[in-house]
Amino acid sequence: MKTSGETYLTFSIDEKPFAIPLQHIKRVVRAVSATTVPESSKKLHGVINFEGTIVPLINLRECLGLPSKDISVNDSFLILNTPQRLLAVTVDAVNKLYDISEDELSNIEIPARRNNNKSSSTITLKHHRVYGDEEGIIVIYDIEGLLNAEMTLQIDQLLDDFLKTNKGGR
Numbered sequence: 334m335k336t337s338g339e340t341y342l343t344f345s346i347d348e349k350p351f352a353i354p355l356q357h358i359k360r361v362v363r364a365v366s367a368t369t370v371p372e373s374s375k376k377l378h379g380v381i382n383f384e385g386t387i388v389p390l391i392n393l394r395e396c397l398g399l400p401s402k403d404i405s406v407n408d409s410f411l412i413l414n415t416p417q418r419l420l421a422v423t424v425d426a427v428n429k430l431y432d433i434s435e436d437e438l439s440n441i442e443i444p445a446r447r448n449n450n451k452s453s454s455t456i457t458l459k460h461h462r463v464y465g466d467e468e469g470i471i472v473i474y475d476i477e478g479l480l481n482a483e484m485t486l487q488i489d490q491l492l493d494d495f496l497k498t499n500k501g502g503r
Contacts, residue, residue, distance in 0.1 A: 338434035343471055344411065344424040347399045350471045352431065352464065357413050361427050364408035370491045375487065377402065380453055383412055387496060389488050390421045417485060431464070431471075438462045438473065
């Protein structure tokens with residue numbers, strides 16, 4: 334018997350499929366140019382203005398250890414509601430919605446680098462949920478785990494500095 338589940342929006346980065354629970358997605362918008370933030374992490378593309386709010390734009394490619402690329406007009410931004418704030422992430426393509434029940438998901442551990450300095454990085458196991466069907470395996474991305482505490486603090490400081498310098502609103 335199929336248990337109740339959630340609706341997920343699937344998207345691709347570097348032709349790899351991922352999904353996010355639809356409840357966390359505020360909007361999907363066409364990619365626009367981002368304002369770079371000096372001295373920010375490579376995981377932060379910059380900031381965008383979304384409906385009058387300055388929103389950090391996260392580079393998921395960097396977070397996932399995938400090859401970097403510039404934002405293109407063919408990309409999309411997913412505007413996400415997180416416990417801390419609105420965030421935007423860049424994706425190559427938005428695919429489709431899936432209704433997935435709990436019993437259709439599997440838990441796996443995937444090796445992840447703790448920092449991107451290849452000479453001194455530490456490999457850790459990161460827990461993910463996956464869904465498989467005739468189209469392949471889709472990794473369900475954990476929105477609450479998107480930012481670690483260090484990156485959250487860095488974004489807070491960078492946004493505060495950016496807003497003071499540019500007299501904008503959050």
